Amino acid sequence: MADQDHYEILGVPRDASQDDIKKAYRRLARQLHPDVNPGADAEEKFKHVTHAYDVLSDPEQRRRYDAGGDMPFGQGGGFGGFGDIFETFFGAAGGRGARPRSRRERGQDALVRVNLDLGDVVFGVHRDLEVDTAVLCETCQGSCCQPGTSEVTCDVCHGSGHVQRTVRSLLGNVVTSVPCNVCQGHGTTIPFPCATCQGQGRVRARRTVSVDIPAGVETGLRLQMPGSGEVGPAGGPHGDLYIEITVAPHEVFSRDGDDLLATLEVSMPDAILGATTGIQSLDGPVELEVRPGVQSGDVLTIKGRGITPLRGSQRGDLRVGVHVVTPTRLDAKERALIEQFKKATKAPGPKLAEFQQGLFARLRDRFRNS
Structure with missing residues (x-):
C-alpha cells in the first residue's frame, strides 16, 4: 500500500476537490481507526490513508505530487503526520499506550529581592536570605502517605491511569482514552494521606538560603541558584531560586x-x-x-x-x-x-x-x- 497512488488510497479522482478529499478521508478514518476497527492491519492502513490525506490536502504538496514528487511516508505537512492527525481527531490522551501520570513534578521557581548598598557592589557581599517556599514534608518524606501505609492500585483503571470512553465526533462514535477521574490519572490512590502535608508530600516553611552575591552586580540583575527553589509535589525536583538585585543610590558616589x-x-x-x-x-x-x-x-x-x-x-x-x-x-x-x-x-x-x-x-x- 506504501507504493499505491495517493488518489487510489483515498478512492478519489485526480481532479477531486479539497472538499471531496476531506470527505473521503473522514469516511476511511471511520472505518480504519484502530479504536474503531481492531483488525490487525487497520492501524497500518490508517497511517497510509492519513499520509495520503496530508499530501493531497495541502495545495503546495499536492502540486509537487502531481508533478512527480512526493513527501516521504510519515512526513506529511497539513497536520504534521500520523501522530498529529491522531491527536487532532481523537485527543492527546487518545490511542493506546497511555501511561499513568507521575505524582512527582518539578517545583516552581522562587524569586527573592535583595537591596544592596553601593559599597556591597565593590567587592561583593554574603547574605543569608529568608525564603518562604514549599519544602519536603518531614513526616512522609514526599510519599504523600501516612507513615506505615502506601499507595494502592486504582480499582477503576487497574493502574493504567486511563479509562475508555465512547464519544461522538465528526467521525461518528469513537472510543477515546481519558484520565481516570478516581485516581486523577496517577494509576494509584492514597487511602491514608499524610496528615502533615494533606497528601501533597510538601509543606510551606521559611528557610534560610546562604548566597554569595558577586561584585559588580547592578539594579535589575537576576542571579540564578539552580535547585534552590520550591520542592515539587510528592517530593519532586526543586525549582530554581532567582535573586533580583536593587542597588540603593549613594549620597556621594x-x-x-x-x-x-x-x-x-x-x-x-x-x-x-x-x-x-x-x-x-x-x-x-x-x-x-x-x-x-x-x-x-x-x-x-x-x-x-x-x-x-x-x-x-x-x-x-x-x-x-x-x-x-x-x-x-x-x-x-x-x-x-x-x-x-x-x-x-x-x-x-x-x-x-x-x-x-x-x-x-x-x-x-x-x-x-x-
Missing part, C-alpha cells in the same frame, strides 16, 4: 560601568596653589593630589578604587570631577587682597569663548540622574 564618580569641591586658593587632601572612598581613605591651577571640570583619577567587574578581577577607577568654589561673601580685607592680586596678574576681563561641554558637566549630569 555614583556608578559609570566599573568606575565610580564623585565631585570634589576645591577653594579658589587651593585651586591656584594646589593641595593634597584625604578623601574617603568606599573601601577606605585615600590621598588625592590637587595640582596647582586646576580648573572646574578637570577630572582627577584614582586608579583601582572603582568596582570589581562581575566577570573579571581588574577593578575600575574612582574619577573625581573638580568644582572650584568661588567665594560669594568677602570682607574688606579679603576684597582688597583679591583686587591687589588682579592688578598684579593683569588678568583679562570676561569675554565670550567657544562653548564646550566638559567632561565634568557630563559626570555631574550622570550623577544627578543616577
Whole structure:
C-alpha cells in the first residue's frame, strides 16, 4: 500500500476537490481507526490513508505530487503526520499506550529581592536570605502517605491511569482514552494521606538560603541558584531560586560601568596653589593630589578604587570631577587682597569663548540622574 497512488488510497479522482478529499478521508478514518476497527492491519492502513490525506490536502504538496514528487511516508505537512492527525481527531490522551501520570513534578521557581548598598557592589557581599517556599514534608518524606501505609492500585483503571470512553465526533462514535477521574490519572490512590502535608508530600516553611552575591552586580540583575527553589509535589525536583538585585543610590558616589564618580569641591586658593587632601572612598581613605591651577571640570583619577567587574578581577577607577568654589561673601580685607592680586596678574576681563561641554558637566549630569 506504501507504493499505491495517493488518489487510489483515498478512492478519489485526480481532479477531486479539497472538499471531496476531506470527505473521503473522514469516511476511511471511520472505518480504519484502530479504536474503531481492531483488525490487525487497520492501524497500518490508517497511517497510509492519513499520509495520503496530508499530501493531497495541502495545495503546495499536492502540486509537487502531481508533478512527480512526493513527501516521504510519515512526513506529511497539513497536520504534521500520523501522530498529529491522531491527536487532532481523537485527543492527546487518545490511542493506546497511555501511561499513568507521575505524582512527582518539578517545583516552581522562587524569586527573592535583595537591596544592596553601593559599597556591597565593590567587592561583593554574603547574605543569608529568608525564603518562604514549599519544602519536603518531614513526616512522609514526599510519599504523600501516612507513615506505615502506601499507595494502592486504582480499582477503576487497574493502574493504567486511563479509562475508555465512547464519544461522538465528526467521525461518528469513537472510543477515546481519558484520565481516570478516581485516581486523577496517577494509576494509584492514597487511602491514608499524610496528615502533615494533606497528601501533597510538601509543606510551606521559611528557610534560610546562604548566597554569595558577586561584585559588580547592578539594579535589575537576576542571579540564578539552580535547585534552590520550591520542592515539587510528592517530593519532586526543586525549582530554581532567582535573586533580583536593587542597588540603593549613594549620597556621594555614583556608578559609570566599573568606575565610580564623585565631585570634589576645591577653594579658589587651593585651586591656584594646589593641595593634597584625604578623601574617603568606599573601601577606605585615600590621598588625592590637587595640582596647582586646576580648573572646574578637570577630572582627577584614582586608579583601582572603582568596582570589581562581575566577570573579571581588574577593578575600575574612582574619577573625581573638580568644582572650584568661588567665594560669594568677602570682607574688606579679603576684597582688597583679591583686587591687589588682579592688578598684579593683569588678568583679562570676561569675554565670550567657544562653548564646550566638559567632561565634568557630563559626570555631574550622570550623577544627578543616577
